[in-house]
Amino acid sequence: MSTLEAIKPVKRPRIGLYSVGLRAYWEQFPGLRERLSEYGRFIEKQMSAWGDVRHYGLVDTEEEGRRAGEWFNGQNVDLVFCHAATYSTSSTVLPVHQRCKAPAVFLNLQPTARIDYDRTTTGEWLAHCGACPVPEFANAFNRAGIPFRVVNGLLGLDYTPEASLTNETTHERPEAERSWREIKQWIAAASVRRTLYGSRFGFLGNTYGGMLDMYSDFTMVQAQTGLQVVVLEMCDLDRLLKDVTEREAKAKLDDIRDMFRISDDSPADKIAREPTDEQLAWSCKVAAAQEKLVREYDLDALAYYYHGAPGGVYEKLQSGFIVGHSLLLARGIPCAGEGDLKTAVGMKICDILGKGGSFSEFVVVDYDDETIVLGHDGPFHIAIAEGKPVLRGMGLYHGKQGAGVSVEATVRKGPVTTLNVTQTGDGRLKLISSEGEATDGPIMRIGNTQTPVRFRLHPDDYMTQWFAEAPTHHSAMSVGHNASLFRKVGELLDMKHVTL
The missing domain is CATH 3.40.50.10940 (Rossmann fold)
Incomplete structure (x- = not known):
């Protein structure tokens, strides 16, 4: 890879x-x-x-x-x-x-x-x-x-x-x-x-409306982690987009062809198609602008989301986000979708430790295999992929505005640990670790990242325990059994840690 x-x-x-x-x-x-x-x-x-x-x-x-x-x-x-x-x-x-x-x-x-x-x-x-x-x-x-x-x-x-x-x-x-x-x-x-103390986490746009678990107090996050939240606007990215040269866009296309496999049409889902040349070109241009944004504002990580008015300039701009943010993840800049700042922190912790840290949530339970499929339509940590991730053209982003190119990938087989960063009622951050095994079970071909994970408990028992900890619904997926390591991180950051 x-x-x-x-x-x-x-x-x-x-x-x-x-x-x-x-x-x-x-x-x-x-x-x-x-x-x-x-x-x-x-x-x-x-x-x-x-x-x-x-x-x-x-x-x-x-x-x-x-x-x-x-x-x-x-x-x-x-x-x-x-x-x-x-x-x-x-x-x-x-x-x-x-x-x-x-x-x-x-x-x-x-x-x-x-x-x-x-x-x-x-x-x-x-x-x-x-x-x-x-x-x-x-x-x-x-x-x-x-x-x-x-x-x-x-x-x-x-x-x-x-x-x-x-x-x-x-x-x-x-x-x-x-x-x-x-x-x-x-x-x-x-x-x-x-690394966290003094790091700069960009917050681009806003949090997905109505996802109350993800709303964060920037002062609270800085007070407990030492990081600084840098509030960014879509016009900041749009300004940098206008400066992208053909050579810079071509370099991103070379990275994409090196690190991804370009898909054909999905055999099952009509909205998941082979990416068009126009979609790939736009994703490359946006990716070059995204790297410029990271460098100009000296960012260590990014949480982002922007709905955008139908047909507006920013709707088109955000439609090209996923590929570029996956490339940034491959360069040590975690990017968390839907404006989830807390999960960006979890992804950064995993990345600092060399364990990956891919954006994920519960997708579906496979009761026959006793696994839970975890994934998302957002960026993927290429370094922990099973084989080459696939790029698919999406006729629409479900629950969001626009269309574009998305990543379809799975985390490599073997031990994995999810790290959830949540917030308790008293405003304190809390870490939740869950160790399991990524299996070779089937996944859907719909342009989303997906990894079947078998936890130590039956899916129903595991979910009962996880939900009881009041998690944020996203988590960072890392390779290896890392609960002991994450517990030590929690101690040094003065955060409660729970292992499931």
């Missing part, structure tokens, strides 16, 4: 890291401090593959904790990992996080799977007793009102330090693989937080 270069790259998170110990140990047990520092450097190296690590080093007194907290503030970190390298008093750790308000994660990573009981000395034991202080940290943080998370497991070294009296080569142990998978997810979630 061909891919296009991202217009705006995902931001790497800034990760704070420090190890803790008790200063009295260093004189009592020569070499212990150096050994623990070596563990810290290993963790820094591993984390550096996924983020920009700001490694403070060892914190072993209250005064050092205060200095570390101020230092992390100066580094503008998104997340702080506290490596419980050995025992340390909670009075050493708490000042770090009283000063630096970035989310905290304790790392309880034991270097060995099993100590050598017959040979172990007190100093050797202290190099492996990271679990000892974590309950104390948890109690102090809870009473101080500071949220925390814990990753438990093995350190995962691929060698054994010379000072060790036991085998510390644990990188192939499942306990090490699991702990580093958790760490990687926390860093990925921090990338979402950094």
Whole structure:
């Protein structure tokens, strides 16, 4: 599958890291401090593959904790990992996080799977007793009102330090693989937080009239995600359309022919036809204008909808939206139809994480296969397609004005997760994750994106639970089982998360 270069790259998170110990140990047990520092450097190296690590080093007194907290503030970190390298008093750790308000994660990573009981000395034991202080940290943080998370497991070294009296080569142990998978997810979630903060979401036109679940308070969205909503008008796009050159339109046609298959007439639906040359040419011109809009207003995502008066200029303009917005999705700019800003946020979260994020809603239930077909008539994330998506000419857009070219596609088979961003009665955003399997079941040939998904529950039971969470009726479809990852995103954004 061909891919296009991202217009705006995902931001790497800034990760704070420090190890803790008790200063009295260093004189009592020569070499212990150096050994623990070596563990810290290993963790820094591993984390550096996924983020920009700001490694403070060892914190072993209250005064050092205060200095570390101020230092992390100066580094503008998104997340702080506290490596419980050995025992340390909670009075050493708490000042770090009283000063630096970035989310905290304790790392309880034991270097060995099993100590050598017959040979172990007190100093050797202290190099492996990271679990000892974590309950104390948890109690102090809870009473101080500071949220925390814990990753438990093995350190995962691929060698054994010379000072060790036991085998510390644990990188192939499942306990090490699991702990580093958790760490990687926390860093990925921090990338979402950094990328969303200060990002610019265009809102073009308005929300589809009467869809009350989708109406959003722009101030509320900015307050909870850090993104900025940029209100745009159709005349902004129309102005840029007038500047599109033949060469720019031709480049979009080349992209379309590379990434899509042009359909014949649908065998079933008379309104789904082979796109005409005129329809394709118009979609290409509009697509070039859509990219100009993204670049001029420095957009990271877009929510859009415009009804338009019958036969009006803007009705014709919006009729060419779907193809161009699918091309923007392929370049890291999620585009959510019907003015659904909250789902644009969900799509952006999925895209930042490299999991796709295609616009979808419930289409129909297949009780024979026990699947729910999910899809929409809007843009599709080409990077997660099963084969080449199809372009169909539409005699009309159902429930909307105009006619044009639409995308018919399905998400590739295998694990998928839908991410729904909804709003509760108190104005808070909430995330709902649903894991399932995209199947090879049949779809309709009507110019819409459609993917049959088998969730873990019978369709009726699943829908009962999903509806009870009061979702927005759209969601972002991602590839992989990502509920654990989305939960971490919710924690870092201070949003409730529910997994179905």
